[in-house]
Amino acid sequence: ILNVEQSPQSLHVQEGDSTNFTCSFPSSNFYALHWYRWETAKSPEALFVMTLNGDEKKKGRISATLNTKEGYSYLYIKGSQPEDSATYLCAFIVSGAGSYQLTFGKGTKLSVIP
């Protein structure tokens, strides 16, 4: 059974603060890692798909890094805004025939206080 761990479970920050959270996953048979943002009453929305060790991706104030050898990814948000409040999910997919499913972590719930 694959286990994807996210920490912290929840986080409260002040508007303007920068923050980061962690996704840990099994380092063997790595294929891809996804980050999604899930706002209340909306559908999960893809942020990044990462496949290469050392990958760094950026979208506006949000960026992510990937270390496949040690099995972790960090998501960073610079200058948090109230609209960043959401649950951030990471999901992992293994390589190999017959491996199709994304295994999701339980998410980090971010609340940005104005």
Place this chain on the structure above:
Amino acid sequence: GAGVSQSPSNKVTEKGKDVELRCDPISGHTALYWYRQSLGQGLEFLIYFQGNSAPDKSGLPSDRFSAERTGGSVSTLTIQRTQQEDSAVYLCASSLARAREQFFGPGTRLTVL
């Protein structure tokens, strides 16, 4: 363009009844996934379709759950003889190919009384 749509948005049913949940993926997306999120839990994979075939059904929790996809497009998830533990939000997602970013529908909230 149109995103992934799901219907109904909410479904309340009595224990023991059958329910059908529908998913319309983004046109041209060959990969389609069903997930569910039970209260306090993460997203749980149920089944994956590539075209009309389902090479991975490993997440279906019991033989009361089945799914089909027709025309490489619409998919239905059927739950027979619903139980209270089936209460959850059922999400559908589609993507261009395996491991590519997934586009999620708004979900169906199922409540089994």
